Amino acid sequence: MPKIPDTFCPAKWDELNVSFDTHYSYSCCKSTPTVFKENVLEFVSKERMNLLNGIQDASCSYCWAVEQKGGESLRHRHLKKFNPDDFELYQNNPAPKQIQVTVGNECNFQCTYCNPKFSSKWEQDVRNKEYKIFSDRYFWGIADKQQDVMGKNIEFLKSFDHIENLSIIGGEPLFNKKTFELMNSVQADSLQMVTNLSCKKSVLDNFFKQCERYKNVVLVVSIDATGDIAEFIRYGLNFNEFDSNFRYLLNYKPENVKIIVTSLMTSITVRDFANFSQYMREFLNTPKLEWRVEYCKQPLTQSMASLPDRYKEQIQVAIDAMVSYNIWGLATLKTVVATTPFNKSIHQQMIHFMDEFASRRKISIPLCLN
Numbered sequence: 555m556p557k558i559p560d561t562f563c564p565a566k567w568d569e570l571n572v573s574f575d576t577h578y579s580y581s582c583c584k585s586t587p588t589v590f591k592e593n594v595l596e597f598v599s600k601e602r603m604n605l606l607n608g609i610q611d612a613s614c615s616y617c618w619a620v621e622q623k624g625g626e627s628l629r630h631r632h633l634k635k636f637n638p639d640d641f642e643l644y645q646n647n648p649a650p651k652q653i654q655v656t657v658g659n660e661c662n663f664q665c666t667y668c669n670p671k672f673s674s675k676w677e678q679d680v681r682n683k684e685y686k687i688f689s690d691r692y693f694w695g696i697a698d699k700q701q702d703v704m705g706k707n708i709e710f711l712k713s714f715d716h717i718e719n720l721s722i723i724g725g726e727p728l729f730n731k732k733t734f735e736l737m738n739s740v741q742a743d744s745l746q747m748v749t750n751l752s753c754k755k756s757v758l759d760n761f762f763k764q765c766e767r768y769k770n771v772v773l774v775v776s777i778d779a780t781g782d783i784a785e786f787i788r789y790g791l792n793f794n795e796f797d798s799n800f801r802y803l804l805n806y807k808p809e810n811v812k813i814i815v816t817s818l819m820t821s822i823t824v825r826d827f828a829n830f831s832q833y834m835r836e837f838l839n840t841p842k843l844e845w846r847v848e849y850c851k852q853p854l855t856q857s858m859a860s861l862p863d864r865y866k867e868q869i870q871v872a873i874d875a876m877v878s879y880n881i882w883g884l885a886t887l888k889t890v891v892a893t894t895p896f897n898k899s900i901h902q903q904m905i906h907f908m909d910e911f912a913s914r915r916k917i918s919i920p921l922c923l924n
């Protein structure tokens with residue numbers, strides 16, 4: 555059996571994330587994105603060659619840094635699950651097992667913590683007039699965009715006979731008219747898709763039919779708060795419509811569909827945590843449903859640094875009330891809320907941003923920001 559080089563990592567072969575929108579691509583989620591020209595797999599082949607030749611490819615600096623300090627890297631964890639008998643297959647540049655594509659930035663929402671790379675509404679807004687927020691001055695920048703992203707995705711996926719997992723992100727996949735065509739362009743065992751779930755029920759019915767093609771489907775649903783706060787933060791959302799779609803989804807989804815609700819806790823959404831967790835409580839015993847909470851790091855102005863101290867105790871109480879449920883990220887959220895020092899300058903920039911956002915959208919801010 556050939557010796558496996560010390561720098562080998564199966565994720566460099568197994569995983570591929572590609573955006574025909576920004577022309578960035580990378581292998582696993584931790585490897586550095588590279589701009590590609592025509593051939594997506596060309597740069598990956600070079601990175602793979604380095605790993606086969608004992609060279610620590612720069613795209614994997616995330617893992618090398620951990621390993622240099624003697625820690626267990628993500629690469630080590632991948633290797634633990636790797637069957638050495640398969641190594642020869644990897645030397646022949648096999649097709650990736652998991653491919654993630656983006657439908658581009660077409661989206662029906664303009665969430666306050668999102669940006670032009672992921673939302674066409676944000677793109678229109680920033681093209682019209684920039685937001686002058688010093689601490690996040692690059693966050694709302696506009697990247698070069700490519701034409702016919704979906705056509706390129708479809709052509710690319712058609713070049714594979716079969717993959718194990720297809721992952722679709724956006725923008726908003728269920729808002730894009732070509733998403734189902736994209737799903738049909740490659741045979742995959744499983745599907746993962748991220749959605750804001752603000753579509754017509756007929757689109758959900760169509761999606762349910764598409765799910766029959768897969769062994770497993772994971773639908774990742776984004777929602778962070780309730781009522782007016784949710785509608786302000788996720789501008790474009792009608793909370794009642796979301797609620798109705800969510801219940802419809804849970805009632806009529808096919809057996810093979812798992813739902814992961816992901817909620818981004820910003821210094822604004824976290825103030826509604828008591829109400830929102832009450833809302834979620836009703837669904838937490840549903841089979842094949844998981845709730846994950848994440849906390850905002852960027853834009854910095856919506857991170858916990860702009861959460862005034864006087865809100866923290868009440869938020870901790872609301873978090874503590876949910877510890878008996880199995881909620882991914884809850885303990886981390888509690889720590890972040892408790893330990894992030896309040897920063898007056900970031901807070902002032904957040905207020906300035908929210909005022910500007912609300913005046914451009916001609917809406918009112920549904921809570922006191924001070």
Ligand code: SF4
Nearest residue numbers: 563566582614617629
């Ligand atoms: S070495 Fe690390 S960064 Fe590189 S592909 Fe493997 S897991 Fe990803």
